Amino acid sequence: PNATMAGHDDVGGAAKAHFVFVPLMYQGHVIPTVDTALLLATHGALASVVATPSNAARIRPTVDFARRSGLPIRLVELPLDCAAEGLPEDADDVDKIPFGLAPNYFRALTLLAGPLERHLRAHPPYPTCIVSDFCHAWTVQVAANLKVPRLSFFSMCAFCTLCQHNVERYNAYDGVADDNEPVVVPGVERRIEVTRAQAPGFFRAPGFEKLADEIELALAESDGVVMNSFVEMEPEYVAGYADARKMKVWTIGPVSLYHQHAATLAKRGNTTTAIDADECLRWLEGKEPNTVVYVSFGSIVHADPKQVVELGKGLEASGHPFVWVLKNPDQYGEDVRGFLRDLEERVAGRGMLIRGWSPQVLILNHAAVGGFVTHCGWNSTVEAIAAGLPVVTWPHFSDQFLNEKLAVEVLGIGVSVGIKEPLMWVAMKEIVVGRDVVEAAVRSIMDGGEEGEERRRKAVDLSEKARAAVQEGGSSLGNLLDLIKSFEMDVGGCTVD
Ligand code: UDP
Numbered sequence: 001p002n003a004t005m006a007g008h009d010d011v012g013g014a015a016k017a018h019f020v021f022v023p024l025m026y027q028g029h030v031i032p033t034v035d036t037a038l039l040l041a042t043h044g045a046l047a048s049v050v051a052t053p054s055n056a057a058r059i060r061p062t063v064d065f066a067r068r069s070g071l072p073i074r075l076v077e078l079p080l081d082c083a084a085e086g087l088p089e090d091a092d093d094v095d096k097i098p099f100g101l102a103p104n105y106f107r108a109l110t111l112l113a114g115p116l117e118r119h120l121r122a123h124p125p126y127p128t129c130i131v132s133d134f135c136h137a138w139t140v141q142v143a144a145n146l147k148v149p150r151l152s153f154f155s156m157c158a159f160c161t162l163c164q165h166n167v168e169r170y171n172a173y174d175g176v177a178d179d180n181e182p183v184v185v186p187g188v189e190r191r192i193e194v195t196r197a198q199a200p201g202f203f204r205a206p207g208f209e210k211l212a213d214e215i216e217l218a219l220a221e222s223d224g225v226v227m228n229s230f231v232e233m234e235p236e237y238v239a240g241y242a243d244a245r246k247m248k249v250w251t252i253g254p255v256s257l258y259h260q261h262a263a264t265l266a267k268r269g270n271t272t273t274a275i276d277a278d279e280c281l282r283w284l285e286g287k288e289p290n291t292v293v294y295v296s297f298g299s300i301v302h303a304d305p306k307q308v309v310e311l312g313k314g315l316e317a318s319g320h321p322f323v324w325v326l327k328n329p330d331q332y333g334e335d336v337r338g339f340l341r342d343l344e345e346r347v348a349g350r351g352m353l354i355r356g357w358s359p360q361v362l363i364l365n366h367a368a369v370g371g372f373v374t375h376c377g378w379n380s381t382v383e384a385i386a387a388g389l390p391v392v393t394w395p396h397f398s399d400q401f402l403n404e405k406l407a408v409e410v411l412g413i414g415v416s417v418g419i420k421e422p423l424m425w426v427a428m429k430e431i432v433v434g435r436d437v438v439e440a441a442v443r444s445i446m447d448g449g450e451e452g453e454e455r456r457r458k459a460v461d462l463s464e465k466a467r468a469a470v471q472e473g474g475s476s477l478g479n480l481l482d483l484i485k486s487f488e489m490d491v492g493g494c495t496v497d
Contacts, residue, residue: 015046015072016488017128020120021153024133025055025109026094027299028377031269032155032228033133034059035255041071042258045484046125049073050116052080054093061271062264076119081111103207110138117142129487131226135203137214140221149223149487151250156378157229158237158249159410160402163192165244168201168216180421188240190410197421198401219245226483228253228382230469230476233411233462250479254386256361256379257470266359269299274356280323280363283352287321290370290456293392293442294363296325297375301396301423305336310431312343314438315351320446322351323369325358364389370456371445373438376400381407388463390414390445390455394433396423413459415444 019040023033030051037047051059056077063075080092085104090096097105116139120127127148132139134152143150154161163185167173170186173196182193203212222245229251231238242249259265266277284292295315297303303311308326315322329340344353360380363369364387372384373392381403384391391414393404401422407414417433444452469476 015044015125017045017484018125019045019047019487020076020127020130021047021049022112022116022130022132022136022139023049023051023055023153024135025052025092027058027269028379029133029135029153029155030055030059032253032255032379033131033153034062035258035268036131036153036226036228036252037073038062038066038071039252039255039258039480040484041066041073043481043484044072045487046072047074048076048127050076050078050112052092052112053077054090054096058270061267065261065264076116076123078112078115078119080108082108084108084111103211106135106208106211109136113138113142117145120146128489134219134222134225135215137211137218140218150221151224151226152219152222154225154227156227156399157234157382157403157406158227158241158251159234159406160378160399161227162237162241162244163188163194163402163405164199164201164399165241167194167199169244187244189236192405192409194401194405195420198395222247224248224250227251228255228378230254230466232465232469232475233385234406250483252476252480252483254382254466254470254476256383257386257467259361262362265362268359268361270357272357273359275354275358277359277362280352280354280359281366284323284363284366284368287368289367291446292321292323292366292368293318293371293373293446294323294325294360294369294389295373296358296360296380297327297394297396298377298380299327300377301375302328302331304431305332306431307433308332308336309339310433310435311438312339314433314435315442316343316347317435317439318442318446320442321368322347322442323354323358323363324351325354325360327356329355361387371442373442376403376407378403382466385411385413385459385462386466388456388460390452390459392417392441392445395419411458411462413455413462415441415455417441 021033021037023030034049037049041047056075060075063073066073082089082091085108087101087104130139130143130148130150131153132150134154139150166185166187172183172186176183179197180195182195185192185194202215224247227249230253231251238249238251361383364383372389374380376393376395378399391407393407393414393416395401395404408416417437468474
């Protein structure tokens with residue numbers, strides 16, 4: 001890096017480009033954004049990451065570590081005016097947003113526009129580009145006031161964004177009365193079917209109508225797109241989206257692959273993990289290659305208690321070693337907690353439960369891990385791909401149904417548990433996937449056989465392509481360097497004065 005580390009705030013003084021990242025402050029968006037910021041900083045651009053206090057607390061150790069290593073990266077902490085939108089004071093932590101008040105949270109975020117603009121004017125160097133999560137339509141005005149370009153950041157794949165875009169632009173659901181009636185996605189060569197329930201469009205949900213329209217407008221006005229994907233995985237969809245939007249798409253992922261330090265990887269996305277990373281790795285050390293299945297539903301999903309028990313029984317019956325992450329088990333009653341304790345005893349040495357945040361990427365990349373039962377959040381999906389793992393797909397909401405289709409139908413690395421309708425943020429039905437289905441799905445990705453071998457071969461092949469993409473001469477690294485070059489100041493660079 002050509003940055004200097006003369007003093008605390010001089011970091012980035014020599015950089016010619018200054019990217020300001022405004023992530024949506026859910027972990028599935030913050031994590032790849034911070035990774036991208038680190039990447040740009042590694043290649044000499046100054047990167048500022050905007051965060052509200054609880055998110056800033058989660059990512060500060062990562063940013064501080066990078067700064068101590070000499071990287072030109074800054075954290076811009078801005079308070080969120082929760083009270084203005086009738087939210088509790090601590091609701092800048094998305095885990096604390098009361099049920100049903102998510103629209104208020106999104107309105108509160110728009111109030112960051114003024115403070116952000118003032119901050120950027122007052123703290124040189126002046127930005128050369130704003131990289132905004134695509135959900136933040138309000139950053140359009142900030143970029144316009146500052147007279148700087150604005151790129152949309154997607155923690156989603158091109159397949160999903162293109163399918164979703166085409167369904168909307170060709171009004172594919174017009175005249176379709178039933179939300180569960182399959183509709184063929186227009187404008188893509190492969191036959192892909194979706195339902196309105198599974199893929200209603202970004203934020204096409206009650207309470208979000210205005211935001212959804214604003215997001216579409218903001219997307220259309222973007223100066224380009226940055227995406228955590230890699231072109232070799234989905235070339236026709238990357239090209240298709242760029243073409244549909246008439247804008248440049250920089251695929252720079254999988255961003256998780258750039259992590260060089262096990263220490264920062266272990267804390268990726270959170271300051272504390274529910275398990276010591278070394279202990280976890282030691283446990284995995286004792287297992288044969290490709291025998292352990294990792295089970296996690298990401299940072300948002302909270303599974304129904306009866307479904308938790310059913311899943312546990314299915315994992316037990318599968319006979320495979322497993323690592324099962326439960327986001328928030330303390331919220332369950334004594335019946336479920338007791339079941340989990342008994343299960344742990346029965347499968348001692350074979351099954352490990354992680355209660356809370358897990359060092360996911362570290363685990364996925366261990367040789368003992370051979371498969372992933374995932375809710376198909378895009379980060380988890382692309383992390384599985386980067387690690388060369390076949391997946392059991394169990395989508396809940398948002399882009400997850402399309403990610404499932406990519407994994408199962410396009411890439412051929414997944415086995416679906418067969419969810420047809422979204423389960424929303426908190427599962428609304430009790431048991432949707434029976435223990436037998438869990439057992440059979442786990443066995444089919446882990447037990448080999450011709451189809452199983454073929455899935456694993458495809459997953460490993462994709463992983464090799466992903467790794468090549470982020471190496472010297474690879475497409476993602478090339479795009480990253482091109483991105484920096486595209487937003488460098490023409491003369492002299494940014495100076496701190
Ligand atoms: N993650 C993690 N530990 C956990 C849960 C999640 O490291 O215990 C990370 C995971 O590696 C991924 C992100 O959090 O990078 C979750 O994003 P994803 O898109 O998969 O799902 P979401 O949480 O947005 O539903």
